[in-house]
Amino acid sequence: MAFGVVLFTLLVQGISMDRLIKVLQLVQRSELQDEYEKRHARFVAARSAYEYLRRMNQQGLISEHTWQRMASIMEKQNEALVDAVRDVVTSDPAMEAEELDTARREALRAQRSALTGLLRDGVISEETYSQLVSEVDVALSEQSLSWPELLQYGSTKDINQLITAIIQDQDLEQVQSVLGKLGYTVTHLPSTGGFLSQRNVTLLIGIPEGQAETAVKALQAICRRRVEFVSSFLPTASFPAALPTSVTVSGATIFTFEVESYDEF
Structure with missing residues (x-):
């Protein structure tokens, strides 16, 4: 068994984990997940291109005229790509929750x-x-x-x-x-x-x-x-003297109620 584990490790060393998972079908991906991956990648690539040209303009490598023409076109493309990603994410509540939780x-x-x-x-x-x-x-x-x-x-x-x-x-x-x-x-x-x-x-x-x-x-x-200390007077003292007394204070008192409607103002 030990030999088999070592042999398996040697054989799969040159194979990426993502490819191995796909080959062994350890994780089943839905068509919606694939579509999200493509749309998200398109947006990331387009945003990267926009930022690259912006830096070129700042460095004087392309003219302001060319940058303004390109920026206007690319901004519209990026807005469309953002909407495309949003559409596919919001169509699957589980996928949206997973991505939000990852971001959080x-x-x-x-x-x-x-x-x-x-x-x-x-x-x-x-x-x-x-x-x-x-x-x-x-x-x-x-x-x-x-x-x-x-x-x-x-x-x-x-x-x-x-x-x-x-x-x-x-x-x-x-x-x-x-x-x-x-x-x-x-x-x-x-x-x-x-x-x-x-x-x-x-x-x-x-x-x-x-x-x-x-x-x-x-x-x-x-x-x-937590423990709080309050002062009480010693009854046998000939003059007023404070005696610290410990009192345990509870952490939180919690009540839960069912509600029929909820409104924010």
């Missing part, structure tokens, strides 16, 4: 890389880096996420649930950042609660179908239980 993840990875650069250059502290990177990692941890805001672009939002979450005031910024990266629109209202009468925040989050678990997991990951 690449954007998050770029943010993580930028944060690492800021830490390396001494612009931010380790503590700030850890907090901000954890926000990105929470968003990256979601598998095959359909980004609600992008998927609903240009159409009526299919909001069928409303999450009401009560969180601590100090968690608000991080919660908004993470939920924003996940694509949710959040409305927050100031409130006060608990026997400590501390400030907290009530969040209203519109949830598209099938996305409630993702939002709840994100809230639970960010809003952790």
